[in-house]
Amino acid sequence: MYDIIGDIHGYASALKRLLEKLDYRKSDGAYRHPDRKVLFLGDYIDRGPEVRETLRLVRQMVDAGQAIALMGNHELNAIFYNEPDGRGGYLRPHSEKNRKQHRETLKDFEGNRDDYQSYISWFKTLPLFHETESFRAIHACWDSSMIDELQNHVEGNMLPDEDFREAGDRNTRLYDLLETLLKGREVTLPEGLSFRDKDGHRRDEVRVRWWLDPQKVTLEDWSFAEEMEGSTNGNFDPADYQDGYYTEDEKPVFFGHYWLSGKPELERSNVCCLDYSIGKGEKLAAYRHEGEEELVESKLNWVEWQGR
Template sequence: MAEVAGYDVIGDIHGHADELEALLRKLDYRKQGGTWRHPERTAVFVGDLIDRGPKQLEVVDIVRRMVEEGHAKATMGNHEFNAIAWRTLDEHGSPLREHSKKNEDQHAAFLAAVDGNPELHKDVVDWFLTLPLWLELDGINVIHACWHTGYMDRFADRLAPGNRLTPELMNEAARKPAPGGEETLFNAIEVWLKGLEAPLPVGEKFNDKDGHPRTEVRVRWWDEGATLYPEAAMIEEHIRARLPAVEIPEAARYRYEPQRPVFFGHYWMSGHPSIQSTLAACTDFSVAKQGKLVAYRWNGEQKLSNEGFHYVQDGRT
């Protein structure tokens, strides 16, 4: 039998180091010389290591050691992207991500963890910038939110080797282009790291989980059959129930074409871990909202199944 790489794809951690260590232990990883490792397998992190949870730097340390010593790979989440933009200055000396109350609240747990230690803050954020935006591994694709080949075809050439951002690219990636202007790396990052969204029909709006008003809704990009708002919207049930049964715009429709499994996180799933389709699996089951920290243990199968999921909850296996 040909040797197949074994990957354990691990969902959004958001500062929950105890759950991460419990999950790694459950997957037969062991800590040796300060680094978690498995003798045969590689862990793959989908991003969103930070914000919200109680052990920000502990999570970064665990993952970074694994990556640097070759026991794991990791892609960038929107929270790492925002952390870079928070402390990167534009040509006028203003931060690329505005230091507003809302943005500060979202980043508070991480900022508290690096408070008083600007060198550590810089070191961690510099490492975030080395994380690839997506990974094409031996047999699987991995990205934080949405594998969008259209944007990859358009913008991959501009990225640093390994699909990485640079300080120069951050200027473009973090700044919204003028309305009606040509799309930039900003638009691609929005989709890759935050997901494909559709504007709601005129007059519709809702409040998100943090109470912020939204007029756009995330769509189930992995489901090519979902073309009407109530089918496509990733939204709480009571809001979905009142969405009009009209088609989402063409630009918000997308079909995942690569014939290999794709793993992602980001979507705050709840309940028992299950795949989206035999080619698509979300590994974010909301550990930061009393949910589960989830891994999909991939052994080379071309069709994913719910049997692949392993998880911990509240640090318990």
Template sequence: MVRFTIIPDIHADIERLNVSLQRTHKNSMILFLGDFVDASKDVTAASDLRVLETARKLIAEARARAVMGNHELNALLYHSAGPDGSPLRAHSSKNQRQHRSFIEAFGVGTPQALEWTDWFLETLPLWIEVDGLRISHACWSDLHISEIRKRRPDGFLKREDLAEIASGATPFGRAVKSLVTGPEVPLPEGCLFHDYHGNPRKEVRLAWWNAGARTWPQASLSVPNPDELPQSELPSDVIAAIYPMDAPPVLVGHYKMKGDPGIQHPKASSIDYPNTPCIYRWFGETELTSAHLISL
């Protein structure tokens, strides 16, 4: 029996959401991986409102649960002011473009925008662990979850946390950002690589799900030329951030994976494939399998 149907990032694409729901097993609980809002330029039927209303109804009826994505957190920061009155997320042209479909639907700082960002806080925890399955938006880290639990044992943020998260200056703020955006780690002193835009980078996104990774090329994401990375073994603190082989299975979204949908590791995987959308049907297995990925 299908126990959960896991649906990754929707990004205001009501057509994709409807198709995902049509492929959902009627007796299974739906688990959403966050990022309901902010349509990409490729979405032809963008509707933040319809997506959010659909998700809210399913959750209110106890047919679904969901975690917070980085776009929900970004919306909270964009529509909130810090102690100096400035927005916690800058209203730059880049951020406006990313948040365009939400702004077009609800405005900036309006009662409607604040109603939905309140709903994010009230309804979307940073992680869910249920019946032997774990979900979060971009990363599962026992270390970061333990840090957050000291203040928010249930994983639900409060408005008074937002300024600290925006600054990223405390262990709590950094832990929250890591769960919704994924971990980045510094390269050894004197090392760098160039990203897809040609910019030099001294920190690399960590393929935290790759339990067998022991070198920098094996453990790194979004590096066009892995030969630029050090070929040495990973330091112990980076190895400690990689998901262990004996942990429960965890699914995330976020990473805009390319190619045909697949499972990166039997214990942890992203199922966010924007160009070839899919859902995952979980039957209670302790190891994830590509056979349970359903293309839409």
């Protein structure tokens, strides 16, 4: 049985407090529980001050057989940031924006280049998703048909080393698959509508709640954009979005990624997002799963940020 833990983003001290709250204790070099294991949902790095300590702790648990650590989009970005593109640059360009996103990680590894490179190699071994009899887990978006497609590439839910170059090429299907599964499903807004993202950039591609039926919700409820700008004659026509969604009768699914705020709660009895924005000074959340098909809010646990 698993305790499933959301995005950590370099806040090792919060992770230790959460593990202790869940009755894990450190022995023989790793946190352990007498009869449970942890499933981490990815995004261990960037943002927080203790990236290296977070990675050490998570990897120790994985190496000791006490945890599974999935890949998040930040780990994938870090792989691409370090992977030569064959033309003198990198698959993820070292632009100001990309350097800024990775800054806290680079800073924490300053003077420890070998250690940094060893984690980059380790990231390549992280599984992209996990499924058991009783639940599913992925960093951002469970799309069954895309996961079926990904099965042609993966071995043991991991991408083979030699496929990362293809995965970092925007012109490949593999890139699209990882983009959706690890960064979430996005749709283009109807003409005339846009929104501003958290960095103030105007955008018309918006993340959507992929577990809701677009035929039955408003555009405001479906999308993650807080405030729309502009107007449209065409309005929102759900008939334009027939891609399917994660239905009420599927297995419980756990994911992180969406920077939720406030008191942790379930999205639905089979849908649980565990990213409660510790990376922005809020909470680190977990769900104690005991095999149930209907998730219950009383099994959510969390710790508050306590300052640096």
